[in-house]
Amino acid sequence: MNLNFFPSPRLARYTVWLYVSRSLAVLLSLSMVLMMLNLLSESGKILAVSGNGEAELWRYVGYRFPQLIAFAFPFSFLLGALITFTTLNQNSEVVAMKAAGLSAHQLLAPLIAASIGLAGFSFAFNELVVVDGSRQLAAWDGNDYKPVPPDSGILSNVWVTAGDDLVQTRIVTGRGAGVRLRNVRLFERQDNSITRIIDADRGRPYEGGWMLEGVTIYDAGMNVVLRRPALRALEGVEPQRFTLAKVDPDAQNFVTLQRNIGEMERAGVTTATAETGFWHKLSQPLSTMLMPLLAAMAAFGLARSGKVLLRAAVGMALGFAYFVIDNFAVALGNVGAYPPLLAAWAPFLLFLLIGETVLIRSEE
Known part of the structure; x- marks a missing residue:
């Protein structure tokens, strides 16, 4: 087995740049659209409170926008991976890379390595920015957008x-x-x-x-x-x-x-919801690592076969199936039907095995 997953640093930098740049573009666009839609639905409630004005609208954006970025983060990198792989396939660049001796895993390795780094960034962003904004927004919303005391333990x-x-x-x-x-x-x-x-x-x-x-x-x-x-x-x-x-x-x-x-x-208070959320804080950022693997279906197969769109659709279906099952498992963990550790990590491990199985059987 060839364990040299980075035989060409130049190709690794090229594919990582395509993947990250397109994913960040999708993330920014999707987050802004969601923010505008959310602000349209909440602005009336905010401005209905006496004394609230434009400053409070921007305050709401400051609290809510990081939440939307965290929500859209794994979706965006799934779509970014699909766009990258579809482009490489249509331009026959995947064929050229495989003709040069690169295996499917060597093609994916730089993207997965970049995704692990992005998962670390996602975890830090959630802990340092999103958590505080979520707490402040929940307290403000719970008080019907009236002023609340500036306390970190609200x-x-x-x-x-x-x-x-x-x-x-x-x-x-x-x-x-x-x-x-x-x-x-x-x-x-x-x-x-x-x-x-x-x-x-x-x-x-x-x-x-x-x-x-x-x-x-x-x-x-x-x-x-x-x-x-x-x-x-x-x-x-x-x-x-x-x-x-x-x-x-x-x-x-x-x-x-x-x-x-x-x-x-x-x-003596039940801890099912808290423990499930605790473990999900680790598994959720790592879901970014799965996105190139689940979207890899779009990278392989000849473009002239006319099945690139079908392969991209299968990759998208795998990615969105992961999010559905992950949310379902967390819901079961919150009510105590699943052990918290299993509820948080089982979907990740399941789709890691599914992605590897599909990749090995189809390309390796």
């Missing part, structure tokens, strides 16, 4: 049970004894019926319970509305119940998510 729209009662808080900030709640709504229930609805502007931990401030109480039994400056409630509800009730893997970096999983395990 959670939005959190639900917690307290005995038979239900608690919803729109904004949660801080950790431990420093947890603060904003826009709290407490549903007090008795015999499966709501007896009182308590709305509060703010909440803070206080002597084993919570002190709610700016309180409005609707009493269903007396059908009256009462207002109080403060009210003690939620006895025995620890602050970590609010910080661990909604652990969003997309809004937390790798280290923070790992720490929260440990806290959830100690608190």
Whole structure:
């Protein structure tokens, strides 16, 4: 077996340049189109809030655009690989490379090596840019695009049970004894019926319970509305119940998510969603490495046979099948039907074997 995967550095640089340049062009174009469509759907909600204007629209773009780049990243490199391979095939450059002694794996090796580097960039981009923007956007959207406190630990729209009662808080900030709640709504229930609805502007931990401030109480039994400056409630509800009730893997970096999983395990909270998201943070960027392998069908076969378009369609179908199965496996992992490690890595390993099998049987 010939293990020299880079026999011609010049050809390697040429194919990598074609692959990366076309993929980045697709990524930029696709992200901008998605951004414009998304901004059209959300701009009305943003501008409906008093005081919001053009600056808030640009703020939304700053939060949302990195998310769209991360979403479109593997799709774009699949399309970029298909464009590159189809062009090389139609210009008979693949035939020339194979006539010079290059095997199918030697043709693909530079692109896969470049994809591994791009996967590292994707992981760093997600951890340093996308995570923070996702957290800030979730909190801002959860507060109906009204101003939110500038806190790095923001959670939005959190639900917690307290005995038979239900608690919803729109904004949660801080950790431990420093947890603060904003826009709290407490549903007090008795015999499966709501007896009182308590709305509060703010909440803070206080002597084993919570002190709610700016309180409005609707009493269903007396059908009256009462207002109080403060009210003690939620006895025995620890602050970590609010910080661990909604652990969003997309809004937390790798280290923070790992720490929260440990806290959830100690608190007896189910960790299926958090663990699946934790492992998917590693497998998702590496999906870029699969794209040249799955798109390789478009590179081989004679252009004059008239089957280049069919081969490209098969490569695209393989790529999109991977994304569908990956999302399905993650959904099963989130509900605990799959072990988190299997849910995150099984689609990657499955399509790695499928791509290799197709490549070996058809070209090697």
